[in-house]
Amino acid sequence: MRLEQPPVIVGAAAVAGPVEAQGPLGHEFDQTYPDLTIGQTSFEKAERQMMIDACNLALKRAGIEEKPPAVDYFLAGDLLNQLITASFSGLEVGVPMYGLYGACSTFSEALAIGAKLIDGGFADRVLCAVSSHNGAAERQYRYPTEYGSQKKPYAQHTVTGAGAVVLAAGGEGPRITYCTTGKVVDFGIADPFNQGAAMAPAAVDTIEAHLKDTGRSVDYYDLIVTGDLASFGYKMAVRLAAERNLTLGQNYRDCGVMVYDLSRQNVNAGGSGCASSAIVTCGHLLKEMARGRLRRLLVVSTGSLFSPTSFQQGESIPTIAHAVALEA
């Protein structure tokens, strides 16, 4: 969908946990924390603090100092049951809010919905935020954090961090020009440790739909990034795209691979989680756009929509990907 009056990203911020801070993009994040609890009594509270910090930093960048902030809506999402991070942060932010769940695709989902609210004339300024936390996600989806187990090489490491974006009807900054809403795709992958392979078809589907819809080619973009396919999912996405006569080449990368140094850090195939695409985009890619090194960017956040209940009952993993085009 093309936006008639493309909304502008007037402020963005990324905050990240200790492992991410040691990654190749560590110096790009606006704030990093030395440990997983960041001075809170639980991982859940730590995640909430990160989301609030990211929102405050993004609002400051956008020049919005008043409390509660002068934004019309707060759109937020995370991975925890019943969206507790988003909702408790909403209490702190104190503006009208919609909680969003698209698993790890929530970042581009929030951007797309925020952009449409503005383009439709329903809002002047929207604050979007997403977060994920390794410890909080591990205990909810997998095992207690101190449980000793060997992970498969294609398993992924949930990114600890939060990203926030302030969208406005006018101003200086990159614009959101196109949104492509993904369909739920399920190619039958049922292994919850292999989310990259499960999500790759959704990513390819959405990229294909986006190119068809806009009439653009892959080369139109300086960079296309998927959210959190990690190294194995990335490989599968490239191969699946090739099967469909779509060549994803040099200008295609994955945020889950970019956020860590896979050879040096103990993260298996790479990152996952809402924060993967959020902190790479807010922390690194938007800054690259400001530096003039990127002009046209397509962010395709990918989400696997399973729950511990659904996979324990033997169901495969439904997945989704949403694309937003950012242009300087």
Next chain:
Amino acid sequence: MTIREGTSQPTQRSLYKQMVARSEPAPPKLRNAVMAFVSGGLVCTLGEGITDFWERVLRISHKQAADPTVVTLVFLASLLTGLGYFDKLARHAGAGLAVPVTGFANAMTASAMEFKREGLVFGIGGRMFQLAGAVIVYGVVTAFAVGIATGIARLVR
């Protein structure tokens, strides 16, 4: 192989699953097996040492010393879990630490620690057996079945 539009959904799904299965990076099985053999062996050697220790200190038989040995190993594994070392060791040792009683102790302690924040009753009490519960349930069921079978075998003889 083509996973194009127009191909039916089930065909696309099965072709994709084949493609994924063929290219999935395999875990380093040989290395894992060797590490498990060595680390499991070390745990057992340590266990033997502890048994000898209790045998001498408490002046009990070798068989009787097995009980305090299990307690000691559980204590050590729980301590390492609490200090945050166990998961790092287990990443390399794998089955070598998971199969002996150390794995069981880790599963219990890690769950208890993790859910401490949900309170004493519903947190620690309710969730402590989240991972280890299956071991206990099926351990008891197996022991029961073996007990019945042995009983019948004795009656027949």
